[in-house]
Amino acid sequence: MSGADFQARARSLRARFDALADAEPGLRVRTMADRLGVAEVELLAAQCGDMSADRLDVRPLDLFRELGQVNEFMAVSRNPWCVHERTGRYQDVRIEGQIGVVRGPDIDLRMFFAHWDSVWLVAQTGRRSLQFFDHTGTAVHKTYATPNTDLAALQALVARHGAAAPQWPMLRAPAVPMLADRPDDPQGLRAGWLALRDTAQFFPLLRKYQVSRVGALRAVGSDLAQEVGAQSLERLLTQVSLMGLPVQCFVSNRGIVQIHTGPMYNLYRAGPWLHVQDERFNLHLNVLAVASAWVVNKPSQDGWLTSLEGYAENGELIVQFFGVRQPGRSEPRRWRDLLVDLCNEPLAC
Structure with missing residues (x-):
């Protein structure tokens, strides 16, 4: 996609986003993406609403190794029906191949990085976060700064990796495992x-x-x-x-x-x-x-x-x-x- 095509697509999505926000104030970003028929990561790429977002030039699993340097975050993981939020530090981070674990006293995670694709630094309404997306453009995990976050360490972490060149997200359809409703045995x-x-x-x-x-x-x-x-x-x-x-x-x-x-x-x-x-x-x-x-x-x-x-x-x-x-x-x-x-x-x- 050329730079001109990228900007045209972003402008069109921003206009649709703004119209929906005016018609139905207070909708969450994920709900707005669903209503607009796009992936949530595309809203970040288009810089919709009051979001300022940069895709970082780093693999998600490599950045994850460094999160413990930034003191406290609020970790957020969700599916369409349930949201789980836990505040603490990313401690005892261990990654082998595409599998990772965090076993801190507050933040306790199991990660399957084969499904992860990109990581973004997002600023919205004065709040900063690192947001991780899968190949379908759906958020896998988000981690938000708190009053106890070491913002200087966060900025240094981001600066070490830098922003990737702007490009429209390349999305894949979700892989649906073919599992039976009844076992043969x-x-x-x-x-x-x-x-x-x-x-x-x-x-x-x-x-x-x-x-x-x-x-x-x-x-x-x-x-x-x-x-x-x-x-x-x-x-x-x-x-x-x-x-x-x-x-x-x-x-x-x-x-x-x-x-x-x-x-x-x-x-x-x-x-x-x-x-x-x-x-x-x-x-x-x-x-x-x-x-x-x-x-x-x-x-x-x-x-x-x-x-x-x-x-x-x-x-x-x-x-x-x-x-x-x-x-x-x-x-x-x-x-x-x-x-x-x-x-x-x-x-x-």
Whole structure:
């Protein structure tokens, strides 16, 4: 695309963006991208609204290694139905090949960099952020400066890599895995499930039997996975909030899993959204988007692990909750009792 074509495309998108913003003030950027039929990263390339954005000349995984130098950020990962925000430092960053982990006391992530494509420095309404996008132009992860961010270190990090030459994002259609809704060998799937010793073995198990997550839950047996009412998510969060019971909350998209470990105190409902607004952790969950909820039992070397999982109409995972436990110890009885109470049939645990 020539420079003139780039500018013409950017002007056209800015005009459409401004018209939508005038007609419906207050829409979030991701919603505006959906309404305009473009990818969110294209709004950055066009410098829409009050956004000033520069694509950095660095691979996302290489920049990620350096985030710990900038003190505190607010880490944000989301899917279409749930947003997970955690404030802290990017500590203990480890990357091997295309897989990365962050295991700090506040920010806890699992990254799958094969899906990541570009990183942008964005300034909007006086707030600076680094935003990471996948090959479809969808945000994988964003990290926002806070009052405790070392802005000089952030500027030095950005300056080391510099801005890439302006170009319109080259987007790809999302890769949709061809997974069956029913396994060909449900007995084999169940046997493999019962042989699990670590939750990390679950994804290879699904790939081995070429079955979707919900398809596996339906097939494996009610003692291992039991569907409960979709309203169970709100019921459970209300209970753990009132009890002050620590939980692990997992929110993911194709490129990342973001984890909160701890209590969730300030819980409230606003329209379809259930919100947690705590000092260092925020969660925004569209409970009306939860088409099914499941209590799931998986064996491990430390005993049974029990989770509550919410799924969208298309079968995609929205959110997972586990009990908090120390390595080598079983899950808390109070947590397990809450989930057992949701079930109509006995669980394997």
